[in-house]
Amino acid sequence: MDTGFDLREHGGVDVFLRDCPTRAVLELIASKWTMLVLVALEDGRPMRFAELRRRLDGVTSKVLTQTLRALEREGLLTRQVYPTVPPRVEYRLTELGREVGGLLQSITDWSQANIVAIQAARKDFDERTAAATSEA
Template sequence: MDTGFDLRKHGGVDVFLRDCPTRSVLELIASKWTMLVLVALEDRRPMRFAELRRRLDGVTSKVLTQTLRALERDGLMTRTVYPTVPPCVEYQLTKMGQEVGGLLQTITDWSQANIAAVQAAREEFDERATRQPPGVGTSSAGGR
């Protein structure tokens, strides 16, 4: 028996459906670099490209440029070009970007607060995996 609520019948969207336009927004936000850019810009002050690149250790210029363009396209960030030599470009979150940036900051805070427990769980899992024969596992999910 289907107990799901199909929002399409009521003028909404259903993110669980393959063709739902919301999925493209979720894919963007779920990207590691998007999340980090949004959190870096979350303090509501404009940042220049080089400053963002230094803040996001490991990001390439190409990936950062692609990420910033996608965020601007979706209305989560603004790009302001100042007519100087060389041109000065600043990036800042829009109101929507600030909203999602706040949510992602909460996830970042949770990740930092729980990293020790996550690492311990990983080590425990890896240790169990080395002691079990291939193809044999125990499930703590109640047989799901």
């Protein structure tokens, strides 16, 4: 499939190509929990695991741990362990994480501003689909 100009020939990437490493980044960022972690940390204040877990209502410890590790691996956040008993661990966005966190904050704001219209469209679609199914 031709995706247009192939940037690989010039040392770049092309997200539309199957083997493009950018796709793994997009997959991570598109995750609901990743988005919420990045937005929660976007103000620059470090947060501890328990704070994040309380802030992200519904996330399990396992999923939050996996999400934080993935974000750390990609260079989007740092994990600082303090030598106390018990150990204190704080998470903070890196410069790269703050950049994407700002973009995701805009998406979050848009989602909250448009939820009523989206819910109305969903209801209308479901009613049309139900009516079409019952007529068939």
